[in-house]
Amino acid sequence: MTETNRGWYLAERPTGEPDMDDFELRDGEVPTASEGELLVRVKYLSVDPYMRGRMRDRESYAEPWAVGDILKGGIVGEVVESNSDHYDAGEFVTGEGTWADYSVLDAADVAPVDPDVAALPAYLGTLGMPGRTAYFGLLEVGAPEPGDTVVVSGAAGAVGSVVGQIAKLNGCRVVGFAGTDEKTDWLTDELGFDAAINYNKTDDYGAVLEEAASEGVDVYFDNVGGPITDAVFTKLNLDARVAVCGQIAHYNDEEVPMGPRKLPQLIAPRAKVQGLLITDYATRFEKANERLTTWVANGDLVHRESIVDGLENAPDAFLGLFSGENIGKQVVRVAE
Numbered sequence: 496m497t498e499t500n501r502g503w504y505l506a507e508r509p510t511g512e513p514d515m516d517d518f519e520l521r522d523g524e525v526p527t528a529s530e531g532e533l534l535v536r537v538k539y540l541s542v543d544p545y546m547r548g549r550m551r552d553r554e555s556y557a558e559p560w561a562v563g564d565i566l567k568g569g570i571v572g573e574v575v576e577s578n579s580d581h582y583d584a585g586e587f588v589t590g591e592g593t594w595a596d597y598s599v600l601d602a603a604d605v606a607p608v609d610p611d612v613a614a615l616p617a618y619l620g621t622l623g624m625p626g627r628t629a630y631f632g633l634l635e636v637g638a639p640e641p642g643d644t645v646v647v648s649g650a651a652g653a654v655g656s657v658v659g660q661i662a663k664l665n666g667c668r669v670v671g672f673a674g675t676d677e678k679t680d681w682l683t684d685e686l687g688f689d690a691a692i693n694y695n696k697t698d699d700y701g702a703v704l705e706e707a708a709s710e711g712v713d714v715y716f717d718n719v720g721g722p723i724t725d726a727v728f729t730k731l732n733l734d735a736r737v738a739v740c741g742q743i744a745h746y747n748d749e750e751v752p753m754g755p756r757k758l759p760q761l762i763a764p765r766a767k768v769q770g771l772l773i774t775d776y777a778t779r780f781e782k783a784n785e786r787l788t789t790w791v792a793n794g795d796l797v798h799r800e801s802i803v804d805g806l807e808n809a810p811d812a813f814l815g816l817f818s819g820e821n822i823g824k825q826v827v828r829v830a831e
Contacts, residue, residue, distance in 0.1 A: 649673075670688065740771055
């Protein structure tokens with residue numbers, strides 16, 4: 496075990512899109528695990544769009560970071576020191592850690608990881624928070640029925656790619672929006688989407704959606720917001736359901752953007768729109784984990800991770816989320 500623990504800290508609050516000036520890498524001592532805690536060598540670190548909200552000085556569903564705070568996120572790592580009866584050194588766990596070489600986690604707040612089921616990065620994506628978000632967001636909020644048309648924005652990301660596959664497992668027709676031909680090919684050729692739209696190749700989302708979802712939209716899983724959502728709302732069928740998971744198109748906005756007024760478009764179809772936070776389903780995570788793990792083990796659920804090497808490159812990995820560099824889950828490999 497090394498004597499130094501590198502960690503990333505919030506240097507200043509970003510204005511608009513974050514940049515490297517907002518992050519500071521510091522060297523510190525390796526922490527010590529107290530009673531009931533684990534010292535974990537971080538193997539993989541998750542970067543997620545919701546973290547942009549934690550960089551703001553305003554109330555949100557995720558507690559804001561203070562300037563000078565070490566940054567936090569999901570990690571997968573190896574226990575190197577255990578002060579808990581539930582875990583031994585050498586075991587792999589996942590939980591909420593820090594952007595650092597080593598993290599101390601409460602043993603009560605971690606989950607075991609089985610590398611025989613899937614590689615470690617999958618536990619930050621399909622078998623982690625994004626997978627559970629897709630599971631509950633689609634099945635509980637979207638409530639798909641066989642034969643429904645399900646449209647997913649941000650479909651090649653960590654959440655959207657799982658949403659589409661679960662929808663297919665439930666007998667739905669699935670249409671996804673993504674930003675490159677590589678991504679749309681992945682959606683249709685490997686994940687089984689019925690159609691995929693490269694939003695960077697058209698200015699008329701309504702027209703391409705009319706072709707891809709000619710019978711309208713029964714379920715819309717929104718990870719993006721913006722003009723894609725504006726177009727989908729004009730195609731909603733009777734009793735359509737809209738699950739609002741994310742709005743990455745607006746996370747760096749300094750002013751509220753003005754766009755089409757959406758509420759009138761909900762009246763005729765009697766559509767329902769509901770936001771979702773994965774924490775609301777915490778008491779049922781175990782069931783979701785079981786089903787997701789079974790699907791992955793059976794080959795029914797494909798997962799993919801975009802891996803950025805080196806803790807020193809963690810901010811670059813985070814910033815890459817806003818330019819669409821990732822396919823599937825974006826993670827940072829901290830240690831082999």
